[in-house]
Amino acid sequence: MRRGIKVRLVAFVVLSVTSILYVGANYLGFIDQALGRGYTVHVMLPDSGGLYEGSEASYRGVRIGKVAKMEVKGDGLQVDLAIDEDTKIPVDSPVFVHNLSVVGEQYISFEPTTKNGPLLKDGDTVRGTAESLPLGEDVLLQDLDKFVSSVNVSELNTVVTELGTMFRDNANPLRSMVDSAQKFIDAAVENEPQTLALLDDAQTVLQTQKDNSDNIRSFAKDLADVTETLATSDKDVRAILDRAAPSADEVTRLVRTLRKSLPPLLKPLISVTEVLDARLPALEQLLVTFPRLISSGPSALTDGSQTDGQKFGRVNLNLNQDPGACTEGYLPPGQWRPTSEESFVPPYYEAQCASGPPVNMRGTKYAPPLFDWKNQ
Structure with a gap:
C-alpha cells in the first residue's frame, strides 16, 4: 500500500473518532461545561x-x-x-x-x-x-380500578345486549350517516371563512341580547300576558275570526264602489288643505277663541217676567271708533268705485295702511299672504 493512501486512511480514522467524541461530549454536556456555555x-x-x-x-x-x-x-x-x-x-x-x-x-x-x-x-x-x-400512573390505575369495580356486570351485559340489538342490520344507515358526516365536514372546511365570520357576528348578537336582557324579559312577560289573554278569550277570538271574512268582503265591495267616485271627491280637498295651511295661525286662534265664545252664550240669557217664566236673549254690538280706521295709503275718494257698479274691475293691490299705529290697521297687508301679486 502506498504511503499517501495510508496517510489518508489514518487522517480519516482520526477525524471520525474526533467527530464521534465531539458529538458524544456535546450531547452529554461536557463541552458546555468545559467552555462555560x-x-x-x-x-x-x-x-x-x-x-x-x-x-x-x-x-x-x-x-x-x-x-x-x-x-x-x-x-x-x-x-x-x-x-x-x-x-x-x-x-x-x-x-x-x-x-x-x-x-x-x-x-x-x-x-x-x-x-x-x-x-x-x-x-x-x-x-x-x-x-x-x-x-x-399509580393514581390513574387506581381511578381506573375504582371505575371498573363500580360497574354493575349485569347492567353492563344488558347495555351491551341493547347496543347489539340497536346496531344489528343497521350497517347501511350507519354507513350513510358517516358519509353524510364526512360531506358535512368537507363543506364546513370549504366554508371556514364564512363560518368564522358567522361566529364573530354571533358574538355581537349575543352581546346585544345581553345588553337588552331587561327589555327582552319585559317583552317575554308582556307576550305571555297577551297569549294568556288570547287563551282565556278563545271563544271571542273564534267568533271574530268567523265574522272577519264577511266583514272583509263588505269592505272590499265598499272600496270597489268608491274607487271611481272617491278620488274626484278627494282631489278638490288638495286646494282646501292648501288654503287651510296658509291660514293655519288664524284657524288655531279660531279654535282657541270659539269655545270661549260658546261658553259665554248662556250669560246673554236673561229671565223674563215672573208670570210667564220665559227667557230672553240679549246681544250687544258696540262700534269702537277709538282709535279710528286707517285712511292713508288707499285711492283718493274721487277714485272710489261707486257701490252701484257691478262690472269687474281689477283690484288695487297696492293698497296698504300707511297711517301707522295706533289706528286699526286692516287690509290684505296684515293678512297671511296667499299669493305674491307683485312678482306675477
Missing part, C-alpha cells in the same frame, strides 16, 4: 413527576436544555436545568412536567404567555405547583 436555572417542584437526570427541557415544545441535577430540599424537589446559551425565557413563565410518550418519558416545559422580559438569568429559581405535575 449556557446557564443553570433552578425549578422547585412538589414532586419529581417522573423526571430524571437527563430529561429534556423545552420552551413551547422546542428543546432548550436538560435536567442536570435533582436534589430534595425541604418539602419539595429542586431540579437544576442546564439551559442552552442564548435561550431567552421570561421570568414569569409557568413550568409543567409532561409525558413525552405513553411509556412515561417525562420532560419539563416552559410555557410563557408572552415574550416580554425580564428574562431568567444564571442561578434564578422558578417555582411550580401541584398543577405543574402530570397525573401519576
Whole structure:
C-alpha cells in the first residue's frame, strides 16, 4: 500500500473518532461545561413527576436544555436545568412536567404567555405547583380500578345486549350517516371563512341580547300576558275570526264602489288643505277663541217676567271708533268705485295702511299672504 493512501486512511480514522467524541461530549454536556456555555436555572417542584437526570427541557415544545441535577430540599424537589446559551425565557413563565410518550418519558416545559422580559438569568429559581405535575400512573390505575369495580356486570351485559340489538342490520344507515358526516365536514372546511365570520357576528348578537336582557324579559312577560289573554278569550277570538271574512268582503265591495267616485271627491280637498295651511295661525286662534265664545252664550240669557217664566236673549254690538280706521295709503275718494257698479274691475293691490299705529290697521297687508301679486 502506498504511503499517501495510508496517510489518508489514518487522517480519516482520526477525524471520525474526533467527530464521534465531539458529538458524544456535546450531547452529554461536557463541552458546555468545559467552555462555560449556557446557564443553570433552578425549578422547585412538589414532586419529581417522573423526571430524571437527563430529561429534556423545552420552551413551547422546542428543546432548550436538560435536567442536570435533582436534589430534595425541604418539602419539595429542586431540579437544576442546564439551559442552552442564548435561550431567552421570561421570568414569569409557568413550568409543567409532561409525558413525552405513553411509556412515561417525562420532560419539563416552559410555557410563557408572552415574550416580554425580564428574562431568567444564571442561578434564578422558578417555582411550580401541584398543577405543574402530570397525573401519576399509580393514581390513574387506581381511578381506573375504582371505575371498573363500580360497574354493575349485569347492567353492563344488558347495555351491551341493547347496543347489539340497536346496531344489528343497521350497517347501511350507519354507513350513510358517516358519509353524510364526512360531506358535512368537507363543506364546513370549504366554508371556514364564512363560518368564522358567522361566529364573530354571533358574538355581537349575543352581546346585544345581553345588553337588552331587561327589555327582552319585559317583552317575554308582556307576550305571555297577551297569549294568556288570547287563551282565556278563545271563544271571542273564534267568533271574530268567523265574522272577519264577511266583514272583509263588505269592505272590499265598499272600496270597489268608491274607487271611481272617491278620488274626484278627494282631489278638490288638495286646494282646501292648501288654503287651510296658509291660514293655519288664524284657524288655531279660531279654535282657541270659539269655545270661549260658546261658553259665554248662556250669560246673554236673561229671565223674563215672573208670570210667564220665559227667557230672553240679549246681544250687544258696540262700534269702537277709538282709535279710528286707517285712511292713508288707499285711492283718493274721487277714485272710489261707486257701490252701484257691478262690472269687474281689477283690484288695487297696492293698497296698504300707511297711517301707522295706533289706528286699526286692516287690509290684505296684515293678512297671511296667499299669493305674491307683485312678482306675477
